Amino acid sequence: MHIEVICTGDEVLTGKIVNTNFSYISQKLEDFGLSVQWETTVGDDRGNLLLAFRLAAERADAVIVNGGLGPTVDDLSQEIAARAAGVDLALNEEWLSRMEDYFAKRGRVMPPNNRKQAMLPAGAEVIDNPVGTACGFALNIGRARFFFTPGVPRELRRMLEDQLIPRLLAKSGLQTAIFLKRFHSYGIGESHADALLAGVEALAPDGSVKLGFRAHYPQLETKLTVRGKDMDDIQNKLAPVEQEVRRRLGNFILAEGDQTLERVVLDALGDRHASLSLVETFTSGQIAARLAHLPGAGKIIRRGIVIPDVSDACAVIGLDRAVAADGTGAGELTRETAEAVARAARQQTGATLALAVLIDLDEGTDRIDIGGTICLAIASEHDTASRRSRIVGGRDWVRLGAVEMGLDCLRRYLQGLPVYERIDFEIDRP
Amino acid sequence: MHIEVICTGDEVLTGKIVNTNFSYISQKLEDFGLSVQWETTVGDDRGNLLLAFRLAAERADAVIVNGGLGPTVDDLSQEIAARAAGVDLALNEEWLSRMEDYFAKRGRVMPPNNRKQAMLPAGAEVIDNPVGTACGFALNIGRARFFFTPGVPRELRRMLEDQLIPRLLAKSGLQTAIFLKRFHSYGIGESHADALLAGVEALAPDGSVKLGFRAHYPQLETKLTVRGKDMDDIQNKLAPVEQEVRRRLGNFILAEGDQTLERVVLDALGDRHASLSLVETFTSGQIAARLAHLPGAGKIIRRGIVIPDVSDACAVIGLDRAVAADGTGAGELTRETAEAVARAARQQTGATLALAVLIDLDEGTDRIDIGGTICLAIASEHDTASRRSRIVGGRDWVRLGAVEMGLDCLRRYLQGLPVYERIDFEIDRP
Numbered sequence: 001m002h003i004e005v006i007c008t009g010d011e012v013l014t015g016k017i018v019n020t021n022f023s024y025i026s027q028k029l030e031d032f033g034l035s036v037q038w039e040t041t042v043g044d045d046r047g048n049l050l051l052a053f054r055l056a057a058e059r060a061d062a063v064i065v066n067g068g069l070g071p072t073v074d075d076l077s078q079e080i081a082a083r084a085a086g087v088d089l090a091l092n093e094e095w096l097s098r099m100e101d102y103f104a105k106r107g108r109v110m111p112p113n114n115r116k117q118a119m120l121p122a123g124a125e126v127i128d129n130p131v132g133t134a135c136g137f138a139l140n141i142g143r144a145r146f147f148f149t150p151g152v153p154r155e156l157r158r159m160l161e162d163q164l165i166p167r168l169l170a171k172s173g174l175q176t177a178i179f180l181k182r183f184h185s186y187g188i189g190e191s192h193a194d195a196l197l198a199g200v201e202a203l204a205p206d207g208s209v210k211l212g213f214r215a216h217y218p219q220l221e222t223k224l225t226v227r228g229k230d231m232d233d234i235q236n237k238l239a240p241v242e243q244e245v246r247r248r249l250g251n252f253i254l255a256e257g258d259q260t261l262e263r264v265v266l267d268a269l270g271d272r273h274a275s276l277s278l279v280e281t282f283t284s285g286q287i288a289a290r291l292a293h294l295p296g297a298g299k300i301i302r303r304g305i306v307i308p309d310v311s312d313a314c315a316v317i318g319l320d321r322a323v324a325a326d327g328t329g330a331g332e333l334t335r336e337t338a339e340a341v342a343r344a345a346r347q348q349t350g351a352t353l354a355l356a357v358l359i360d361l362d363e364g365t366d367r368i369d370i371g372g373t374i375c376l377a378i379a380s381e382h383d384t385a386s387r388r389s390r391i392v393g394g395r396d397w398v399r400l401g402a403v404e405m406g407l408d409c410l411r412r413y414l415q416g417l418p419v420y421e422r423i424d425f426e427i428d429r430p
Numbered sequence: 431m432h433i434e435v436i437c438t439g440d441e442v443l444t445g446k447i448v449n450t451n452f453s454y455i456s457q458k459l460e461d462f463g464l465s466v467q468w469e470t471t472v473g474d475d476r477g478n479l480l481l482a483f484r485l486a487a488e489r490a491d492a493v494i495v496n497g498g499l500g501p502t503v504d505d506l507s508q509e510i511a512a513r514a515a516g517v518d519l520a521l522n523e524e525w526l527s528r529m530e531d532y533f534a535k536r537g538r539v540m541p542p543n544n545r546k547q548a549m550l551p552a553g554a555e556v557i558d559n560p561v562g563t564a565c566g567f568a569l570n571i572g573r574a575r576f577f578f579t580p581g582v583p584r585e586l587r588r589m590l591e592d593q594l595i596p597r598l599l600a601k602s603g604l605q606t607a608i609f610l611k612r613f614h615s616y617g618i619g620e621s622h623a624d625a626l627l628a629g630v631e632a633l634a635p636d637g638s639v640k641l642g643f644r645a646h647y648p649q650l651e652t653k654l655t656v657r658g659k660d661m662d663d664i665q666n667k668l669a670p671v672e673q674e675v676r677r678r679l680g681n682f683i684l685a686e687g688d689q690t691l692e693r694v695v696l697d698a699l700g701d702r703h704a705s706l707s708l709v710e711t712f713t714s715g716q717i718a719a720r721l722a723h724l725p726g727a728g729k730i731i732r733r734g735i736v737i738p739d740v741s742d743a744c745a746v747i748g749l750d751r752a753v754a755a756d757g758t759g760a761g762e763l764t765r766e767t768a769e770a771v772a773r774a775a776r777q778q779t780g781a782t783l784a785l786a787v788l789i790d791l792d793e794g795t796d797r798i799d800i801g802g803t804i805c806l807a808i809a810s811e812h813d814t815a816s817r818r819s820r821i822v823g824g825r826d827w828v829r830l831g832a833v834e835m836g837l838d839c840l841r842r843y844l845q846g847l848p849v850y851e852r853i854d855f856e857i858d859r860p
Contacts, residue, residue, distance in 0.1 A: 013467075015453035015457035017453070018450055019449055020448055022445065027444065028445075037472075039471035041471075043467070280734075284721070285714075286715065289713075292738045293713070302737075304714070305734070305735060305736075306708075306733065306736070307733060316733075
């Protein structure tokens with residue numbers, strides 16, 4: 001099935017807004033085994049909108065139009081849809097009263113220009129929008145079924161998932177039961193993961209499981225899209241593949257589905273009634289910022305301490321860096337230094353656990369071959385775990401990598417896994 | 431002049447990558463008084479690429495094509511450009527030796543498949559790429575001049591600014607001297623700023639200055655695009671408008687041009703040889719994370735302290751919250767509490783200044799009407815400044831607003847401006 005997307009609006013066309021609605025739509029369709037073949041962006045311009053609709057109507061089976069359903073004069077989607085389909089606009093009484101209710105519930109009278117949002121092309125199918133006043137609708141233009149959706153991301157997402165995808169799946173003739181299983185990992189690059197997982201799709205019958213990836217450094221998402229008659233059928237097909245992915249990616253899997261690394265870490269701490277303190281240098285508070293604002297974190301995160309300078313970090317807890325490090329006086333950052341900092345921070349703040357992430361950053365102006373040596377340690381009452389790694393790729397790359405490494409090592413520690421396993425992003429010290 | 435952009439590549443079409451290249455191109459063109467009328471995204475597919483090129487060639491005067499210049503088999507831009515123009519591909523010896531040099535300098539031999547990057551449509555004009563191996567080029571297809579650019583953002587940006595914009599300005603017949611003046615502010619919404627600045631454009635002759643905005647909460651960017659014969663002419667036209675914008679936006683202007691709020695704050699601290707400590711609650715280290723990783727911050731940022739729970743924050747510095755607050759025992763968060771925390775943090779860390787940002791967040795699950803009361807204080811040896819504000823709009827909205835408010839109040843304090851001026855994002859306590 002040939003699917004196109006048309007994004008409308010001057011704000012998107014002029015780049016004032018980055019078009020995340022499009023990437024959202026396209027990814028979501030991919031998750032359900034559907035593909036977008038062509039995307040067009042035009043502004044709030046009658047001529048270009050009409051041309052874009054007509055061109056898509058000649059090529060596509062289904063077209064998703066995003067934006068232009070608002071109450072203002074530059075919202076033109078209904079008007080141009082009607083022209084392209086050769087029909088008139090007609091007032092939809094039902095939607096009008098829905099809107100009047102919507103405003104009444106909020107103690108307001110509906111402004112007159114909102115009436116425009118209930119004017120739909122004659123014969124259009126209404127597509128519900130339970131979270132806003134923009135009325136979605138579908139109608140045929142040329143050989144294609146057009147689906148009109150609101151530009152507000154929250155409204156678009158709800159409508160796409162609840163209303164459009166079932167209609168598109170039905171139209172495509174694909175089995176309607178579909179499921180997306182996701183694994184999140186840190187430390188394995190996309191091509192490495194692809195090689196590690198070679199052949200897993202074959203563990204399910206007749207191509208019913210499709211493997212895909214989405215890399216967003218430092219994390220990688222591994223996706224299994226499964227099709228079947230119903231959810232039981234899907235679970236049966238998925239089970240052997242899922243098990244094999246878990247076996248091959250092993251300890252690198254940090255979360256699955258809608259879970260996040262920060263939530264996994266907080267929940268593991270909560271389960272053991274543990275509190276946590278953090279010491280950060282060049283990560284500058286970014287590790288704390290990933291955890292401490294989450295619901296429930298107030299009782300778990302005891303203290304975050306940011307000290308940009310590594311030597312200061314040692315001094316603050318009463319350590320002389322060179323001595324603490326390797327005894328040579330050379331001051332090379334070592335795991336032992338990080339361990340001493342973590343132990344001292346735990347003791348001083350009275351937390352169950354402390355994580356210290358110390359970084360020696362290469363000097364000089366920022367460029368792609370700037371690297372950093374990361375020494376991190378986790379201290380509890382009974383033991384201390386630590387690792388030392390070098391990451392190269394510029395200041396931001398090192399910093400983002402160190403934030404993720406700190407959180408992921410904490411996850412590994414809490415799950416009883418080895419804190420050190422070689423990752424694809426680290427390089428051996430020259 | 432009718433300009434179109436064609437973005438190519440499966441990763442963009444499937445939404446794996448959000449298309450920030452397009453918004454970058456379009457914004458940059460707008461900054462120079464040029465406008466994109468139409469954007470098309472197609473995948474690495476010969477048929478769709480050819481059709482997209484042909485359709486744009488019928489409509490546009492100039493077309494920017496992004497992506498598809500790499501060395502792999504799915505990079506098709508040169509091949510399809512040649513087909514669309516009805517010419518053959520030919521090896522560009524000069525670019526080939528440039529690439530061989532490029533690899534030699536890095537101690538590597540050029541892989542054979544990179545040779546493909548030097549195959550250009552016959553008669554194409556080479557457009558230099560000083561930072562990569564993808565060769566930019568221009569040629570006529572239909573009635574339009576096509577400009578082919580690499581998908582790597584860094585390479586695209588350099589080529590667009592140095593090579594394409596001068597060519598597009600020349601082609602458009604616009605005066606080639608153009609300048610973009612930018613003001614960054616916090617606390618004024620876009621529509622308010624628009625009203626405040628009504629009529630400023632008229633202070634320059636014959637529409638040579640154009641006013642625009644780009645809102646990215648919590649900051650707002652106010653842009654003046656100026657056209658003239660040369661830079662002297664531009665400066666003359668801009669001067670009265672620039673002065674008037676500064677007068678009307680006043681203390682809300684936090685930086686201009688390429689300056690950032692964090693850099694302004696760090697430089698002001700550096701100028702007075704001052705050090706800074708921070709105490710954060712719900713902002714969770716995000717204020718520290720904006721400052722502490724920047725070059726030179728190591729000597730300035732003494733300590734960042736994150737304590738999610740406000741009562742803990744008081745206890746840590748030896749304050750009983752209820753008593754410190756208002757003496758009533760009710761525990762309502764007050765400016766006095768923040769002042770006491772800032773003073774104690776300054777003293778305990780030995781910093782010249784301390785900023786404390788304490789937040790009382792509404793309880794309940796996150797929704798649009800969740801708000802927070804922010805009490806912040808800045809303490810020095812001699813005085814203490816503070817403010818209290820309430821922001822509503824959900825957990826993230828409150829947190830982002832509080833981070834910006836903390837940094838901006840620090841900027842105001844360091845510049846001798848009032849720390850409290852009412853902002854558009856705050857609401858009065860019910």
